[in-house]
Amino acid sequence: MDKKAFDNFFKPYSKNVDNANKHGFWKLSDALIIQIIKDNIPTNIDENVVILDAGGGTGRWICDLSKIYKSKFVIFDRSIDMLKKARENIINANIENRVKLVEGDLKMMKSLKSESIDYIISIYSPISFIYEKEKAFSELFRVLKRGGKIIIMGHGFYNAIASKINNYCADTKELEVLDNEQIVKWGEHVPQLNVFSKEIIENDLRRAGFSLGKTYGVPVFTQPGLEDFDPENKKKSIISSALEKEDFFNKVFKLEMKYNSQPTIVNRGMNIFTVATKK
Template identity: 75%
Template structure:
């Protein structure tokens, strides 16, 4: 997509995205992501370790992870609006001395030295917004140290088909294009996005030089309601209301984590979340 289309989407999105996790569905999704990161990045890493948040947006993940890890962070994002919000969030979290901000395209991260990053995280699918995705995968491979790990998320292909059939009752031609192009358009204001199966995401990583380790579906059992995509975060879906019950939330979380990395189940995921290593 061009820069204008990108900015038109992310400028309003940056205003309310930090509040989404107050709702049950997104709270569950965030909890699953956090657990997977903890399972794949040791909590005892030192202050010299560098974690790159590729497409880090408003910095909310860095703010949360800074409470878990003593490391340094890089927030890399193309949206100036998102980065301005990130700078405020990082300042409020009092971790400015640990965070570097870079505005730029993931397809060309020339401001980051080769083999200089210990871990890469990329959450809620920045790679889905990049049309020449192979360049972004290649750049992430370049900046990661040997033995380093990438944990990257993309929109789910099979979930997109499921949703377009069951939630949108979309036209046959739209389904045909989705199947052939592996791209989906969710609405008038939303750009066309790459979608990934477990196999597609792992293949993309492998082509860039990574060794895929494990892929999770996030979430696999819980389906969001249309209210969960309210840009003002005011409306609340039936599932988000149900997840406010602690016992229900905990049991759903347990089931998601029990099955979400099983190869026969992961492709149910709304998002694919893959872990790979640079050997």
């Protein structure tokens, strides 16, 4: 995607994204992500360990993870507007001394040395925005230390088909492109996104040199309402309202975690979240 189109999309996005998790669906999705990270990155890592958030945006994950991990963090992102917000967020969280912000493209991470990172996380699908995705996968492999681990999310392929059929009654041409090219377009002003099945993302990682761990769907049962994509986060879906009830939220969370890495269930995921290591 050219830089101008990229910036035009992420400038307004950077202003609202930090409020997104005030609604139930996103609270649930975020809670699942944190749980999966805690299950795969030991919470007792020491302060010299470096966690890279690839496409880390406004740094909201690093602000949360800095309360769990003593480590250092790098937020790497292509959007100057997202990074501007990240700077504000890390100052407010008082973690400037533990976080480095790096502007750059995941396809060519020149400013990061080879084998300099212990863990990589990449959440809400930066890789879906990258059309030469194999370059990004191999750069992520390069910067990771031997024995290091990546947990990376891509936008779900089968969920995109289901949503285009059920929520949009999409025309046949659009469904054909989605099926043949694994590319989805959610709206006029939203960039085209690569979509991933469990098999596609695992293949991409394997091809870059990674050894595979678990793959999760996030979420696998809970379906967002169209209101959950309101860019201003003002509208609220039925499911988001229902998830405000604590016992319902907790039960849904448990069901999601119970089944979300079962190979026959993963591809239900709105997002596909894969763990891999560099041996």
